[in-house]
Amino acid sequence: MNKLNQMNQANKEISMLVQPYKRGFETKIEAMKQIKAISTYFNTVNEYSSSFSSLTEKEFIQMIENGTPHTVGAWLNSKRMIGNIQDYRTDLLCFDIDDLGDFPERAIHKVIAQLNQYSHYVQESFSSGKKLSQKRYHCYLRVTTLQVDYEVIAMINKQVRDDISAKIGIQFDESMHPLKTIFASKRKVKINRTLKEFDLKPYLNAYIEKKREMKETISSKMKESDVVNAIVDEHFNKKLTTTKVNFDELLKAIKTEEFPFISEYKEWIHFLMAFNNMEKEGLITSEEKMELAEAIDDGNKGYVKEFEKLKRYDRVTIGSLIFRLQQYGIRTDSIFTSVEKYQLRIDYSFDIQGKITENQEVFRKLEEILYDKENRGKRILLYSDTGTGKSTAILKMIEKMTNIQTNENSSNGFTILSIPRRNLINNLQNSFETIPKSSTVTGSDKYTSGEREKIIQTAR
Numbered sequence: 001m002n003k004l005n006q007m008n009q010a011n012k013e014i015s016m017l018v019q020p021y022k023r024g025f026e027t028k029i030e031a032m033k034q035i036k037a038i039s040t041y042f043n044t045v046n047e048y049s050s051s052f053s054s055l056t057e058k059e060f061i062q063m064i065e066n067g068t069p070h071t072v073g074a075w076l077n078s079k080r081m082i083g084n085i086q087d088y089r090t091d092l093l094c095f096d097i098d099d100l101g102d103f104p105e106r107a108i109h110k111v112i113a114q115l116n117q118y119s120h121y122v123q124e125s126f127s128s129g130k131k132l133s134q135k136r137y138h139c140y141l142r143v144t145t146l147q148v149d150y151e152v153i154a155m156i157n158k159q160v161r162d163d164i165s166a167k168i169g170i171q172f173d174e175s176m177h178p179l180k181t182i183f184a185s186k187r188k189v190k191i192n193r194t195l196k197e198f199d200l201k202p203y204l205n206a207y208i209e210k211k212r213e214m215k216e217t218i219s220s221k222m223k224e225s226d227v228v229n230a231i232v233d234e235h236f237n238k239k240l241t242t243t244k245v246n247f248d249e250l251l252k253a254i255k256t257e258e259f260p261f262i263s264e265y266k267e268w269i270h271f272l273m274a275f276n277n278m279e280k281e282g283l284i285t286s287e288e289k290m291e292l293a294e295a296i297d298d299g300n301k302g303y304v305k306e307f308e309k310l311k312r313y314d315r316v317t318i319g320s321l322i323f324r325l326q327q328y329g330i331r332t333d334s335i336f337t338s339v340e341k342y343q344l345r346i347d348y349s350f351d352i353q354g355k356i357t358e359n360q361e362v363f364r365k366l367e368e369i370l371y372d373k374e375n376r377g378k379r380i381l382l383y384s385d386t387g388t389g390k391s392t393a394i395l396k397m398i399e400k401m402t403n404i405q406t407n408e409n410s411s412n413g414f415t416i417l418s419i420p421r422r423n424l425i426n427n428l429q430n431s432f433e434t435i436p437k438s439s440t441v442t443g444s445d446k447y448t449s450g451e452r453e454k455i456i457q458t459a460r
Contacts, residue, residue: 014056014057014142015054015055015056015057016054016055016056016057016060016072016091016092016142017052017053017054017072017073017074017089017090017091017092017145018053018054018055018060018063018070018071018072018073018074018092019042019045019046019053019070019071019072019073019074020053020055020063020068020069020070021038021041021042021068021069021070022041023068024063024066024067024068024069024184024186025067025068025069025183026067026186027126028126028127028183028185031067031069031126031183038069038181039181042071042080042181043079043080043081044079044080045080046074046075046076046077046078046079046080047077047078047079048077049075049076049077050076050077051076052074052076052089053074054074060121061121061189061191063184064121064123064138064184064185064189065123065184065186065187065188065189066184066186067126067183067184067185067186068184069181069182069183069184070181070182070184071178071179071180071181071182072090072092072093072094072140072178072182073088073089073090073092073153073178073179074088074089074090075087075088075089075150080179081260082150082154082179082260082327082328083260083264083267085150085179088149088150088153088178089145089146089147090143090145090153090178091142091143091144091145092140092141092142092143093140093141093143093157093160093161093178093198094138094139094140094141094176094182095119095138095139095141095161095164095165095172095173095176096125096136096137096138096139096172096173096176097115097136097137097139097170097171097172097173098125098127098136098137098173099171100132100133100134100135100170101133101134103133103170105132105133108132108133108135109132111168111169111170112132112135112137114167114168115137115139115168115170116190116192117192117195118139118141118164118167118168118195119139119140119141119192119195120140120141120142120191120192120195121139121140121189121190121191121192122137122138122139122140122189122190122192123137123138123140123184123185123187123188123189123190124136124137124185124187125137125138125183125185126183126185128185128187138182138184139172141160141164141198142197142198143160143197143198143199143200144197144198144199144200144201146200146201146204148204148207148224149224150178150179151224151225151228152204152207152224152227152228153178154177154178154228154327155207155228155231155232155323156200156203156204156207157177157178158232158323158326159203159235160198160200160203161174161176173331174326174331174332174333175326175329175330175331175332177326177327177329180329206231207227207228207231210227210230210231211227214226214227214230223266225266225267225270226266228320228323229270229316229320229323230315230320232319232320232323233315233316233317233319233320234319235319236317236318236319236320236322236323237317237319238341239340239341240319240338240339240340240341241338241339241341242281242283242318242336242337242338243337243338243339244283244336244337245278245283245284245318245335245336245337246334246335246336246337247284247288247292249334249335250292250335251288251291251292251295253325253330253332253335254292254295254296254325255295256330258328258329258330259296259325259328259330260328261296262296268296269306269310270316270320270324271293271296271321271324272293272303272306272307272310273310273313273315273316274316274317274318274320274321275289275292275293276289276307276310276311276313276314276316277314277316277317277318278318278321280314281318283318289307290303290304293307318336322336348365348369350362350365352384352388354388355388355389355392355393356384356388356389356390356392356393357389357392357393357396358389363393363396366382366393366397367397367400370397370401371397371401382394
């Protein structure tokens with residue numbers, strides 16, 4: 001079988017777990033008129049089902065280009081209800097981008113290209129406008145199927161969304177969750193044939209490890225949601241800190257139809273712990289905390305005694321509260337104001353002896369990272385101890401890159417080595433200027449301002 005036939009055969013074998021509605025719609029207005037019927041259908045369609053709903057790739061493309069509402073994934077013998085859904089499976093995730101207004105027009109082109117690069121299928125949504133800044137997209141990602149509780153899938157969905165969001169540099173709609181109804185438009189779907197299936201196993205392995213750690217320290221019976229809440233809180237607290245809570249918006253959110261009645265005791269207690277934490281952090285008052293608790297109470301005011309018990313308990317923080325609200329389809333960006341803690345994530349870590357250039361495998365890996373087209377335009381931080389030869393290693397990589405460009409007669413490639421410290425400039429200037437087509441420009445050199453700018457502009 002030749003390569004083309006192999007590719008065609010592989011495409012034929014692609015299938016996805018998807019639950020489609022009975023028909024498509026021409027416009028979003030038409031679909032919204034049937035919103036109650038559509039919601040009721042998805043809530044009950046698998047209540048007595050014993051088989052998973054799946055579509056071939058061709059059927060899936062036809063379905064969304066026909067404007068058919070759908071949900072990703074499938075489930076058995078249960079209603080579509082968080083906390084009650086059984087045997088949920090999915091091999092497809094969907095992320096929505098609905099706000100490109102903050103990007104300059106030239107940057108939007110790059111963002112859209114990256115959406116197509118990191119997704120298997122991309123479709124403009126019903127609400128997408130004509131202007132670039134008004135574009136809205138559904139981005140589908142094929143993933144490995146995991147046989148785990150829905151709580152775990154929902155958490156992994158968030159983690160994958162956040163990781164891809166960080167890579168592209170955009171913010172996906174955080175209220176999007178795996179059970180949410182997706183209103184496909186009738187617009188043409190862009191298909192990425194080269195992207196491999198996204199592997200969820202590393203995320204699952206991290207979850208399993210956290211669960212093992214918690215079992216060693218918690219004596220009471222532990223649920224999947226306990227582990228999920230702990231992980232979400234931990235990740236949130238590492239990256240973000242909340243500076244403001246819009247109490248009125250939060251109260252309104254938990255009084256909406258989207259927010260369900262909390263009948264399970266541990267879930268109810270978790271919300272009380274989160275309210276308690278917000279008061280401790282000075283984000284809400286004691287009176288506001290009581291009002292929030294009353295809004296999710298069964299009328300017996302049991303929260304008063306529970307708050308007394310929870311005074312010293314501070315393991316639950318605002319991150320898992322935000323996650324829970326988002327799982328109910330509630331937008332949280334108007335409720336919570338959070339800022340990044342700017343903690344850098346380590347992508348690669350190496351053990352070396354002596355200089356970087358003396359560790360050939362490490363040096364080759366650094367070259368791969370620097371030369372990789374995927375990393376063009378990105379800021380890369382190389383951190384290691386003093387005396388390990390960071391500057392020398394970078395110079396060698398720049399020299400190799402420049403030689404490649406020179407041999408290929410490239411007129412576009414260039415490198416700017418910016419050095420803020422005088423002693424490094426003196427130490428590295430001679431080495432740097434041995435690289436073809438290189439010049440050293442400093443704030444106190446022999447060049448006039450105009451000459452300095454010309455050197456930079458013509459450096460090729």
